[in-house]
Amino acid sequence: MKKYCLILGLAVLLNGCGQLDKYMVVGANATPQEKFRACAVTEANSMLQNGTLFTKSLTATKDEIVSTCLKKMALEAAGIDSEAQTIATNVINALRAAQ
Numbered sequence: 001m002k003k004y005c006l007i008l009g010l011a012v013l014l015n016g017c018g019q020l021d022k023y024m025v026v027g028a029n030a031t032p033q034e035k036f037r038a039c040a041v042t043e044a045n046s047m048l049q050n051g052t053l054f055t056k057s058l059t060a061t062k063d064e065i066v067s068t069c070l071k072k073m074a075l076e077a078a079g080i081d082s083e084a085q086t087i088a089t090n091v092i093n094a095l096r097a098a099q
Helices: 002-017 032-049 058-077 082-098
Strands: none
Touching: 032 058, 058 082
């Protein structure tokens, strides 16, 4: 738990320095920890940019970031990337509009 709080804090601090890019991208041979760290930094930065990073408690925000990143990593491990998620969303929206 301390690691996740540290990662979240680090993301906020690094954003102020403008050097987040090197922490947000990992190579194909990255360890699961490196992939998780990159995801957590990306999610925290995204939440900071859209103004939702500090709207909940630290615990709730941390839990949301952890849940999102673990889900993304599990989907990637299963061979389902974000493009597949977008395709599924588009199919559902098209079917909704057709009714």
